[in-house]
Amino acid sequence: MILFDQVIFGPIRSRRLGLSLGVNLLPIDAKICSFNCLYCECGFNTTMKEFPFPTREQVAGILETKLSQMVADGEIPNVITFAGNGEPTLHPQFEDIIDDTIALRNRFCPSAKVSVLSNSTRVHKPHIFSALSKVDNNILKFDSAIDRTMKLIDQPVGKHINVEWLIDQLRRFEGKLIIQTMFIRGVYNNEAFDNTTDVEVEAWLNAMEQIKPQQIMIYSLDREAPVKNLQKVNVDELNLIAEKARNRGFLVSVAG
């Protein structure tokens, strides 16, 4: 499993995103999340009770130093992405940090996009909804429209999380969001799951029609997962699912 050992990581150059600078708001030595996905490349959640989050001031200071250095070197980032060792919206000063980041982006690299990868479980909180509404790429997870499958794959920590609740919350963005879905099959605790079946894909497409995302990103297993009995869905199958979504009018990208 891989943990990010810094608050700011990269920049990483990718074909899809260009030059991307990462921000990890979670502790550097433990994973903390409101999901506990079977496929999480950071492993399962920590059992630690105290979480040493970096402060808002630390994040802003490190980001300012990094961006000014990159601009001086002629390396203008295309995107600043909040990801890291768990769910970024768990940081108690998340909205303030987003405001600081947008201000620093405007000062140093106005063309860069601010992206957040979140698991959707905290968007009911007004300050999280407000923060995510301000970013350029509000990327939210939705892995299955069937409750049993979502709960098996994502292992939500909070009791309030179910598919109906997630759809209602995601609809509140009125289309200003990108949905990210992991397609995967496997067995966990003797229970088999597969979110690529016809029934699953049909339910997922119906959910997309209610949520109306501006874009959908689909992908499958890429790195080592904490659970062994997981099976990657190949790119041909992902493309077939993408085609079905495009036929319903969605903009879809496939990471193979």
Ligand code: SF4
């Ligand atoms: S939501 Fe993301 S960080 Fe959280 S467990 Fe799932 S994959 Fe890992």
